Amino acid sequence: MSSTILVTGAGGWLGSLIAEALHSDPTAPNTRLILADVVKPKAPAGSNALVIQADLTDRAQVNALFTTSFGIPNTVYCMHGIMSRGSEENFELGIKVNVDSVRLLLEETRSVNAPKPIKFIFTSSLAVYGGPLRDIITPETIAVPQSSYGTAKLMAEIMINEYTRRGWVDGRIMRLPTITVRPGPPAAATSAFISGIIREPLSGVEATCPIGDSYESPELSLPLWLASPETTIKNLILARHIPAERFMAHTRVVCLPGFTATIKDELEALVKVAGKEALQLVKFVDDPVSRRIVSSWPSVFDNTYALSLGFVADEGGMEPIVRRFQQSVVKSDR
Structure with a gap:
C-alpha cells in the first residue's frame, strides 16, 4: 500500500534531507511525496513527487496541498519556519510564519475527510526552554522560552497537542537538539555558528564565533545540546512509525536524543581532525545578543523517554561527527 506524505519546508536543508530519506525508506515503499515551500523544492532523484511553490501563510495555497492529484496525505511533516535570529529581529514575520501558518496547516489537516487522524510531525526546538532550569531537562520540565523563536515554537506545540487531544490530528512534536554539522550556507539562526566554526574551516574558509573573544575565552565553556544530521534524520523518520498509543497520554512532545558538548569541545575536535591551521580560520567576535540567546538554552537532557x-x-561526541563531515567535503571536491 502506498503512502502519501506532505513535507512543508521541503526547499530547506533539513526538509530536503527528509524528502530524500522518505523516498529511500525501506519500510515504506511506493511513497508519494508532496513537497512544498516558499521556494520551489527539488524532488529526490527517482522519486514519485509533486513539487509545489507555495506561500504557507495563505489559506488557499495551503488548501491546495490537500487537493493535488496524489489525494489526501496520510502524514504531514511540518518543517517550515523563520529561524531564531530572523524571528528575533522581525517579530511579526516570525509569528506569521511560525505560528499562523502552522495553524492553517493544522486546520486543513483537520478538515479533510480522512478515515483516521492524519499524522502531523512537527519539528520544534530546545529554544522553548529558558530562564532558571534544573541541571537535567526531563519530560516534566516546564518550557519558558526566552526568545521570539522559542515562544512561537511553544505556541505551535500547544495547538498541536490540543488538536491531538480532540482527535483531529495524530500529533508528534519533535524538539530537536542543535544539529551540527550543517552543510551549505549559514542559516538565519542564532545557532548557525555552531556548524559554521566547523564547516567553514574544513573548506578553507574563515568563520566567526560570536561567543567569546579568543580561543582562551572562558565563554567557550558554554555547553550545547547537539545531534548530528544523520541521527536527526533517522529519528524524524522513526517518528512516523511509532504507534500513537506509545506516546504519553497528556502530551505528544518528545525531546529527541542528543549529547552535551561545549564550544571548546567543538574546536578541539576540529583541531584533532584538521589540525591547528583549521583553528586559525576561526575568528572570535563576541556578540552579546547571540550569547544571551544561546546561554538560555538547556544543555543536558534525560534521553530515557525518547530512547x-x-x-x-549519537555516540562518541563531536570528533566522529567532524570526521564524517570532513569526508563529505573531500568527496564533494573530487
Whole structure:
C-alpha cells in the first residue's frame, strides 16, 4: 500500500534531507511525496513527487496541498519556519510564519475527510526552554522560552497537542537538539555558528564565533545540546512509525536524543581532525545578543523517554561527527 506524505519546508536543508530519506525508506515503499515551500523544492532523484511553490501563510495555497492529484496525505511533516535570529529581529514575520501558518496547516489537516487522524510531525526546538532550569531537562520540565523563536515554537506545540487531544490530528512534536554539522550556507539562526566554526574551516574558509573573544575565552565553556544530521534524520523518520498509543497520554512532545558538548569541545575536535591551521580560520567576535540567546538554552537532557520509544542517539561526541563531515567535503571536491 502506498503512502502519501506532505513535507512543508521541503526547499530547506533539513526538509530536503527528509524528502530524500522518505523516498529511500525501506519500510515504506511506493511513497508519494508532496513537497512544498516558499521556494520551489527539488524532488529526490527517482522519486514519485509533486513539487509545489507555495506561500504557507495563505489559506488557499495551503488548501491546495490537500487537493493535488496524489489525494489526501496520510502524514504531514511540518518543517517550515523563520529561524531564531530572523524571528528575533522581525517579530511579526516570525509569528506569521511560525505560528499562523502552522495553524492553517493544522486546520486543513483537520478538515479533510480522512478515515483516521492524519499524522502531523512537527519539528520544534530546545529554544522553548529558558530562564532558571534544573541541571537535567526531563519530560516534566516546564518550557519558558526566552526568545521570539522559542515562544512561537511553544505556541505551535500547544495547538498541536490540543488538536491531538480532540482527535483531529495524530500529533508528534519533535524538539530537536542543535544539529551540527550543517552543510551549505549559514542559516538565519542564532545557532548557525555552531556548524559554521566547523564547516567553514574544513573548506578553507574563515568563520566567526560570536561567543567569546579568543580561543582562551572562558565563554567557550558554554555547553550545547547537539545531534548530528544523520541521527536527526533517522529519528524524524522513526517518528512516523511509532504507534500513537506509545506516546504519553497528556502530551505528544518528545525531546529527541542528543549529547552535551561545549564550544571548546567543538574546536578541539576540529583541531584533532584538521589540525591547528583549521583553528586559525576561526575568528572570535563576541556578540552579546547571540550569547544571551544561546546561554538560555538547556544543555543536558534525560534521553530515557525518547530512547524507550525507539529513537537513537549519537555516540562518541563531536570528533566522529567532524570526521564524517570532513569526508563529505573531500568527496564533494573530487
